[in-house]
Amino acid sequence: MDASVSRSMILQLLVALGESSNAVWLRVPTFIQMSTYLIIACILTMLILMTTCSRKRVKLSGTVHHPLRLPPIVKIPSSEIFTRPQEAYESALRDHGPVVGAWRKGRLEYIVGPEFTKDLFSNDQEFSFEDGVATILNLPSIFRGSRFFKDVHLMISGGVIPKMEEIVDKIFPIFQRQAKEFVRQSETSGQPVDLFEHSHRCISEAMLIVALGQHHVNEQNIKLTEEVAHAIAIMTGIYQNTSPFARTFPVCWRIITWGRLVCEVILAKYCRIILPIIWKEVRSRRYKPLDNASPEQTDEEDSRDDPLLHYIARIYADGQGKVSFLGVVWLSILILAFIFASVHQTASVVVWVMFELSTRPEEELSAVADSVDNTGAHRLSYESLRRASTLDSFVREVLRFKGDTLSLTRETTRDVPLGEFVIPKGHLVLPLTTLTHQSQSIYGDTATTFDAHRWTEGPPASMVSLNYLPFGVGRWACPGRILAITEIKMIVSTLVAIATPELEGGKYKVVDPLNITSVPPVE
Ligand code: HEM
Structure with missing residues (x-):
């Protein structure tokens, strides 16, 4: 290992452990500090050994x-x-x-x-x-081997997608208000504005409404939703490739990162603020249990207006319609998963779409901006967003093309x-x-060219196939893709309706070529 790399890695480790890097290198090491370094060095050595020992010979299990x-x-x-x-x-x-x-x-x-x-x-x-x-x-x-993934899938495909019309009506005003504020900020400061921050914030607020309901939306809870989505993105390694330390000592990085964020964000914030809300909401109700075999079918009139929490609580309700203590804990984990799955990736793809749009000729931008208006709808609804074929084609092409x-x-x-x-x-x-x-046998001679109109006759951006994999394919294809595409369209259309996006210097930079979708590009 070269000396500068090891110094920077130790620095990163110390920073991760809560020390300021300046403080570490400027102070004269005392005996206690030296023994701290020794302990850290021992831990590091053990973890390095664990990492390298995992490179064992590959054997077939027989x-x-x-x-x-x-x-x-x-x-x-x-x-x-x-x-x-x-x-x-x-x-x-x-x-x-x-x-x-x-x-x-x-x-x-x-x-x-x-x-x-x-x-x-x-x-x-x-x-x-x-x-x-x-x-x-x-x-x-x-x-x-737990029910985790199946339950998350069920929660989204049964509790979110069938309610898209109601959801759009509830969350569109957020995107509209935030777009105005974003453009105003840019105009008054005269400085470039951070699009990822904007979309992350809009989507966090919208998803808080979807998950817990409008009455729990306040500044503190929105910030917490943003923070939780960001913390889980870090824990799941979304930014791991961009850190030499995390790439070289993945086990060590994982232990430190998970330890820190579980304590700082999940336990200290999510469990302190959101868990009591979930507890109060769920324990104060008696649910009509939902048939586990066909949870999409709901016969209760008012349940369409219920937030996701109550939909999923019905699945866990016992014969008396109550959810147990462990049931509430499990619901909190599922809501946490929903926040992460629904916020980060979609916010990142918004940046891709807007950046691509900013590099296109003026007429293409106008065509996309007009796309939503030209659907003939009197007000923006899920249906008018769905029918905005120029915008839909643009989004699908960005998803195919981004690499x-x-x-x-x-x-x-x-x-x-x-x-x-x-x-x-x-x-x-x-x-x-x-x-x-980018296969020529699938996409022809223009496979490696961006063609904004490639999909105007369909299929829509959310439709998966073996030739189009941004959302996966098969049984586990992304269950939130319709929501994701709808949100992307809402953010893009609200912005381009009131402003012309421009990239500083006219181009953008890919930050992590190995993790294109989750790490947004920068100007
Ligand atoms: C543009 C944004 C998004 C992209 C590109 C995306 C992409 C993906 C991909 C590639 C997978 C893995 C599929 C596979 O391996 O076959 C996946 C799974 C998943 N996605 Fe998304 N996703 C997005 C937005 C969302 C949203 C908004 C939600 C929630 C509302 C969501 C929830 C999930 C869940 C729960 C899974 C796990 C698979 C399952 O439960 O079936 N995603 N997504």
Whole structure:
């Protein structure tokens, strides 16, 4: 390890442990400080050993007997993976076949070409979504094999999507008000404004209404929602690639980050402020239990106006219509997951769409701006947003074109044959998405060109297929995609209706080419 790298990593570790970097290096070390350094050094050494020891030889578990062989393991330098992943992985697949193993952040992963997309996303028994996501998002192992992912899916597909019309009516005024404030701020300060901050804030407020109801919306709760979404984004490793320390010592980074944010944000803020709200709301009601087998069906008139919390509480209500103490704790975890899933990624994609729009000619911008008005609706509704085909096509093309590489993952539950290879049990398998999204055999000669009108005749931006993977495909395709696209359209249309977006210097910079969707570009 080179000396400057190790110094900066120790610095980062100390900062992460709560020390100010200046204070650490300027003070003369006393005996106590030196022994602190010694303890930190020991912890670091142990964690480094744990990280490196995990690079064990790959063995088959012996659950499948076949003549197939392990895929080749290709050595791709970290510098290549983190700075030009598309080229690095594409060339590995080109040179070594349709399935290759490659180490990244102390883990052996298998990267596959588009010919295996169907196998990967249609065989949930052997390529597990739940295990893959738990691994890639650094989730504790209690999430594996629990009801967590199924319940989150159920909550969104049953409690949010069927109510899109009511939701748009409730949240559109937020986007409108915030857009005016955002543009006013930019005009009065004369300085560039932060679009990610704007969309993160709008969506946090909107999702608070969806989750807990309008009467819990206040400055403190909005800020907390933003903070929680941001903290979980950090914990799940969304910014991990941009830190040399986190990339090199993933285990160590995970322990420090989770320890700090669980204490500082989840326990000290979410559990102190939101948990009591959930407790009071849920315990003061008697629910008509929802049929677990078909939760989408609801016969209660007034339930359409209920926030998500009450929808999901009905699933957990006992025969007397009450939710137990543990039930309330579980609901709080599900609401936490909803906040994270619904805020961060959508806010980031808004930035992609607005930045792309800002680089387009004036007429394209006007066409997008007119798109919502031209639907013939008297007021903005879910239906008019849905029918805004120019805007919809633009969003879909941004999602296809922005350059996702390893954005989807599955984990093998046993040794699984794939083509002429076998992928050993317990490994991540990731399709190289760019090979699908920029494939000439799918998109023709213009595959690598941005064409804003490519989708004006459909399909809509939220429709998934094996050729269009921004939201995944198959059983676990993103259940919130309709909400996401609707929110993106609301933010874009409210902004372009009152201002012309411009990029400082006329172009933007990709911050993390390995995590395009979740880390927004910057000017
Ligand atoms: C533009 C914004 C969004 C993008 C690009 C996106 C993308 C994705 C992707 C790629 C997956 C994994 C699919 C797979 O592996 O097959 C996923 C899963 C998921 N997404 Fe989204 N998503 C977005 C917004 C949302 C929103 C707004 C919500 C919530 C309302 C949401 C909730 C979820 C959940 C709960 C899952 C886990 C899978 C499941 O439960 O079925 N997402 N999303």
